[in-house]
Amino acid sequence: MTLTKHVKLACLFLLILIFSVTAEIAGLTALSLKNDLTNGSISQTDGGFCPAKGGTLVVIHFGDPKSFNPDAVADDPLYPVASQIFNKLVTLDANYNVIPDLAESWEVSPNASVYVFHLRKNVKWHDGVPLTCKDVKYTFLAMKNFTGVAAGLLNLNLLKSVECQDDYTVVFKFSQPNAPFLSFVAWYGTFILPEHIYNKTEYTNWMDPKIPALSKPVGTGPFKFVEYVKGSHIILEANKDYFKEGLPCLDRIVFKIVPDAVAAEQTFIAEGDVLLTTPPLTDLPKLNATPGVVVRTYPTPSRWFLAFNMLRDLTRNKDFRFAIAYALNRTDILYRAFSGFGFVAKGMYVPSISWAYNPNAQPPEFNLEKANQILNSLGFKVGSDGFRTYPNGTRLTLKLVSFQTAEINAMSQVIKEQLRKVGIDVSIELLDLGTFQQKAYREKNFDIAITDGFWGPDPHNLYLRFGGGGHNLPGYNNTQFNDLAMKAATTGDTSRRKDLYWSLQEILAQELPIVPLIDVLGFDVYKAEWIGFDRDLPGKVGLGVYEAVWSKAKLTTTPVSITTTQTSISPTSSPITSTTQPTPTEGITTTATLAVLVIVIVIIAAAVFMYIRKK
Amino acid sequence: MKTPRRIENTFKKIVDFFNELRRDRYGLVGFAMLLSIIIIALLVPYLPIPYFNAMEYPLLSPPNTMNIFGTDNLGRDVFSRTLWGARTSLAVGFISAGLSSIIGILLGSLAGYFRGKVDDIISAITNIFLTIPAFFLSLVLLAIFGSSIYLIMLVIGLTTWPTTARVMRAQVLSVKERTFVEAAKAIGASDFRILFTHVIPHALPPAIAYTILQVGSAIMIEAGLSYLGLGDPNYPSWGRMIYEGQTYIMSAPWISLIPGMFLVYTVLSVNFLGNSLLKILSPKLKQT
């Protein structure tokens, strides 16, 4: 018994050693590989990306798509599937840079009101019909007419015309400058649809159930649709006529739908290749330690933040907002609610969109003394029960409103506890998403609210979240902010935009309508056998596209140079020592309490026993 | 002079009741189990244990001398939370069962006493509530209006009364025929007076047994709702603890299994007690 244990330990040690050594080497090779790719011309895709062909990639997927029209509604479960079947004009790579997709190149007018895209000439739909400018024109007009999900972000109401100069040149003209357009075209809900299938007179709109492509999508992407069984799986097969020659490397992709996190993780280990269902974050190290599984982590532009209701007297008080910000220990939130998997949010915009991020505009750091000081000076006295009261004696209670997810549940509990430490009572109200949006965005029925969101791909997002429109959660209203934001949206000059967005972030840091909490940790979980994901080929492959993924197991001769980066997984922050060292007396009292309770139960049991016996 | 005799009577009744309970071992054991959990729930605020939401410990540590039931994913003491959870779960159980019984007893006795149109209408309502999938109705209500502990109690109370109403109706029907009711009618007492002073007290015993059983099922319903994420996040309840721990079921099973054990213990105690009460208190079963 003990012998096998020792052998196991030794094996484990050896494995770790091997991993760390390969990680060293791989780090270097991955770097050189990356340089190689970014230097090469982007439209060129040689067979070099596919050292081995064939195989089935089994993706453990988190949900059923709503339909197979990727542009109509927000459909997160469809997105990873649609990325394989469809293409956009331009797309984002793993670093959120805009890269070519169906358009080889593009030009933007200096005032950002005219956009010209030059399409590739060798693109065919999965049914053999060639892709032309007509398809692009149809897609964007349909987005405008049928209110596609991206229509608002793309400002399609400002669209004057979409013209086809020839079969392969599209010209967009806007009535006003529209600088964020390109980034948003590269992001979400902008896949190009086949005009010859969708645009028939008998269809009332692009979600007409008579359209065959809604259940059997036809795209231009690296994979063709084969089969979809609701609640079970989606099967795709390689598109032999894909416009990037030699791609895709795989034969098939199977999306197995397992929404439950725990079940998905087990299924992934047993029979999956890629895990898209978010596993419990604390399982990441265990997953990473599982032989043959790779966990790769990176920061994302998605951010959790706490918004103050700027329409309520209490939270409209800037000092009070700063007091709350001082009272929040964001490192502790990261450690407890996210088990350390994530990043304490820096600045008032996300660092991962690096060109627009202003490192000088920072929210206050955790400081209990300052928080208490401000609250005292505002006249909130601590009562005998440890909670502060208004001068008139009512308890200082904040209503925290959010929606129901595991992260929010954990985060709201931690925030409730942290604010209890400065004497503020928090009452948590977790709603479903629909009610939350009604209560928080429209009725503004909250004191503080927690939500998350994607802050990319363009800093115009700041205007959406703090300026006009219905997306302004805190109800922040500052004319200077709005003016600067509009200026930034109407200029094509990137360096000028950067300056404007920097000053916007400074305004936000001074006024603090929100407290940025945590930047979401992105992670890819996949089997070590596979290589060629978006993050292996930045600048080359679109976000989440599996066109260049291939299996090392299919290689006849073992390659020396090709290995993926094997980053070891550990929480990005270390636990706070002061809070993790409880005083020993508490431990003793807990045990004593248990003893007392056991005695109580035993006495009751004895009494009952004697009572029965008396009979 | 009347009151002391009444008290004496009640006291005698209670003694009789315990003597009867003694014959049914299940009932007595159930009573003791329930008593122990009630005592714990009452004692909790005075026990020297950490505050239920205090986050002062390492995350996910297995049971040890410091945290005898281990800690959860936020570094809270599972022992403390489980004991505090007893308060929430028992409160939900007793209050919603009480609410459900009051509605059931009132509607059932009205239907049984007045018969005719009143009976038809109340029976139709009872029928509808028996047919509606009550659990899903509660889910819809909580999902839409946000889950607070009070709404949970209200919803459980409002959807579980039909059984009690049916039992009560049958009881009232038989009590109504007894001579003392006839006598009271002959004296000229009003219907409501007869109903509340003579009929309901005599028809009540089986309904009490059902109320006790209802406590168990209310605790289970609350746990089920919490498991689907619709519990109140401001209070620790066993169902909510199981829900929060289920993500860690493989790495830290104690987070959900320990409150689960307490839950089964409590519901079991209530079921033991309720069943033997049913045997003692309902005249039909007593004969056999």
Next chain:
Amino acid sequence: MSLVRHTSKKIAQGFFVIIISISIIFFLINLAPGDPIQFVAGDPIFLSKELVDYYRKMWGLDKPLYERFLIYLSNVFLRGDLGYSYRYSAPVIELIKERLPVTLLLTVVSNVLAFILGVALGLYASRKYTKLSDNLLSLVSFILNSTPTFLLGIVLMLAFSIHLKIFPVSGLIDVRNPKTGFMYYFDILYHSVLPIATLTFVLLPMYFKVVRDTALQQLGEDYVILCRAIGLDEGRIFKKHIFRNSILPPITLFMLQLGYSVAGAAITETVFGWPGVGRLLLDAIYQRDYPVILGVYLLVSISIVALSIIADLVYTILDPRIKTGGAS
């Protein structure tokens, strides 16, 4: 003749109950704060006024409430049209049809198993009344009756899938190696062992208790005492008389339970990740998919009402003591 009248009266009542039940849900979800369009937009930064207006109009949410209700009722009862799901943009009836077999496999099989096991064990326990085996069975039945479905499911999953690794953790089939022919059905069966076991254990105590109580009551009846006095063999008494007289209540219970089986396994389906009707309804509730909520609700109400009528009918036919129309 009176049986026909009795039944048609029951059917009329049932129809009334269904209408009331569906109206309660209809008005409840439509009067609730928030609206389903949020789910079309996802992240609120997508939510433009044009988008809201477009979908309100498309889904008919711009009409007044009573008009929507009348339209819904006429669609359902005159045309059999349950509407379109907001979330899946597919007919509700199709969604239900796809998932119904999965749910029925789970619920019907476990109901049958629980029925057979419950009757057998109940009779056995009543025969061994107050002996050790009876006490033990009653205790187990009590414990199972006090365990929430999800806890039982989690414990079974922990024990058999995660520690012993005998059964798969979740899902309906093995997608990695799709089986064909006979093996396909075997695969489904293999995946359904744990969910069916869970649901069977949940239902078992109910049948057990009913059978045991009825049998014990029968044992106290005069005819049994007479049989015993004559010196009839105990096994014979059980086989010929007790069994025959104690089978009726569990049959009625079985019918009633079948009525709930359309969506009664929602929690089991959630624990084991089964794509059944129960989960469809749960998802629809979280996503505000009104047509699906209403559709499943309607289906559940109809099946409960229908099977309670059938149970009533069966009871009347099988039990000669009950005269139709008369009070018991």
